[in-house]
Amino acid sequence: MKSLQAESHSLSDPEVQLEIINSHNEKIRSLTKFEEKLQDIDLFPLKPTGIEIFQMNVGYMCNMTCKHCHVDAGPDRKEIMTKKTFGYCLDALRESDIKTVDLTGGAPEMNPHFRWFVEEVSEMGKHVIVRSNLTILTTNKFSDLPEFFKKHGVEVTCSLPFYSKSRTDRQRGKGTYDKSITALKRLNELGYGKEDTGLMLNLVYNPVGAFLPGDQEEIKQEFKKELSRTHGIEFNDLYTITNLPISRFLNFLLMSGNLEEYMEKLIEAFNPAAAMGVMCRNTISIGWDGRLFDCDFNQMLEMEVHEDSVQHIKDFDIDSLNNREILVNQHCFGCTAGAGSSCGGATA
């Protein structure tokens, strides 16, 4: 499977995506705007609560091409963070009190400077989270990464949309589930996901289709029961993440005729408490080219941070960023539905 970009698909254009979620047809045009919902609860303009998480998207290259991917990542994507840009990130981290560095992609491990950067950041005493697709850890080139993660105390947050093979493979490609189980067992062998080791192994659940995630704690308990029963696998936490209506998931919604109903569902489930806790309020997203965004989703929609704020990591200024106005659009309903959704799971 190719990325939308490689197929020159119209949905690889962020402007087309925004056009669709705002005014695809009469029904979509009639839906309440996210901005209005924030105004109703006196949360507009949305402002940061203070940056605590430094989320870096180190490149869109990935060994997988998942059907729901908001990044449109895949083996054919060439965007990758250079060592120079990593250097700017290190400079920014040195001068700030930000304690958590969250590495995402694509498959962040595929960036040639990945290991060097993790070493540098962990030496600074920062907490590193890697968002791993798991299957990359079963390839020859990257099979020693679990030991590397352990050495540097890296928290591993990995994708496993469901505890059953059929549903996981439908979203992430045939063979994904078996490889993921192999990688999870290896991580468990090293102490990841076990109590009292301090080696954190978290799973990310996201719905395989046009429906919302249910109660995070209940789904976590079900995953624990099933993965333990079927494979003896343990993990620490599970984060439920709602699929946002952009990129490949938007393509799925359009192709399956679910767009209108899904948007309505997200809007009907708007939760003010989740809106208060959206991740863009405590996170800054750094693109592969050093540009700054309010979140990884805004990054994919090319919605750079507000023009009054610094725009590039080389000019990092925490006060400027903490005072910025966060940019919102209709996709943001994905983070405020039900119990909320963020890279750390439910927010309300």
Next chain:
Amino acid sequence: MSKTYYKPEDLKKFGDITEWQEKMGEKFFDYYGEVFEEGALTKREKALIALAVAHTVQCPYCIDAYTSESLENGVSEEQMMEAVHVSAAIRGGSSLVHGVQMMNKVKGLSM
């Protein structure tokens, strides 16, 4: 009158039944809401029970609603189909167990 008895969009109008009998309708929806809250049974367990019952009463609206609810609550395809089989087993069984009544009647009337 529409050309079909069931229209998917009517499910969203369920709440409209209060328009013609407000007090009873509101009492029902309060009760309904409370039933599906987490209690001695989890929301997930209740969704599965509702899915099975929806098939027993063959309500398309309920099947629509509780299939989504089951998916949202992390129920697998196999589990959902097993729930439908539970419904079928009880339905079939309830017919068959009345066979005993028939047998009793036959025995009572026969020489």
